[in-house]
Amino acid sequence: MQFTENCNSIFSQSIEKYHIKDHVDTPIENPFEKEDIQHLLYLKNWIDTVQWHLEDIIRDPNIDPVEALKIKRRIDASNQERTDVVEYIDSWFFEKYKDVQVIPGASINTESPAWAIDRLSILALKIYHMNEEVERKGASEEHKAACTTKLNILLEQRVDLSTAIEELVNDIAAGKKFMKVYKQMKMYNDPSLNPVLYKEGK
Structure with missing residues (x-):
């Protein structure tokens, strides 16, 4: 699992780095060259990590509504x-695989490699924070036991997802699967596609 081992290592590195200061305004210090896929993997997880904590903040029942709106818009931009x-x-x-000869009967996967890696990045965050709960001082033994059970499931899930990603990438490399790159074409941020926004312009 060379590629996904690299992914998981980079995600852990990003998460650990974020939690040194543990603040959503901490600037990213990407240690990888921009031309390297590792740079994108680190950036991806850093975005996820900051957004994870923004999602925590906005769920504070006592948050100021004006501040909540600012954070909501920040989360939208992050998405x-x-x-x-x-x-x-x-x-x-x-x-990377554009010159691979696709074999007869090759199929397209329901999920692209990068969207599977997106889930792997989120999974790394779940594992980190569930482990925090397992080790949280002052938490009850019942709480720690329940979180340990959940942590073990998450770890198993990471193995399964990593295996599936490796198989997908290997199949693409062998021509057994092919991929397309679709732009997500999100509409809510586009002033020409979101009715609320283009009505304001009238």
Whole structure:
């Protein structure tokens, strides 16, 4: 599992780095060259990590409504950036395997490599924070036991997802699967497609 082992290692590196300061305004310090796929993987997880904590903040029942709106709009922007990076990663795969001869009967996968990697990145965050709950001081033994059970399931899920991604990439490399890069064409951020936005322009 060379590729996904690399992914999981980079995601852990990003998450650990974020939690040194543990603040949503911490600037990213990507240690990888921009031309490297590792740069995109680190960026992807950093976006996810910041958004994870923004989602925590906005669920504070005592949050100021004005501040909540600011965070909601920040989350929307983060979602767009996340989608863009996923598409960059898929474009990397598409370029890497563009000359592969597709064999007769090859099929397209329901999910592209990058969207599967997106799930792997989120899974890394779930594992990190569930482990925090297992080790949380002052938590009851019942809480820790329940979180340990969930953590073990998440770890198993990471193995399964990593295996599936490796198989997909290997199938693409062998011509057994082929891929396309679709732009997500999100509508809510586009002033020409979101009715609320284009009505304002009238």
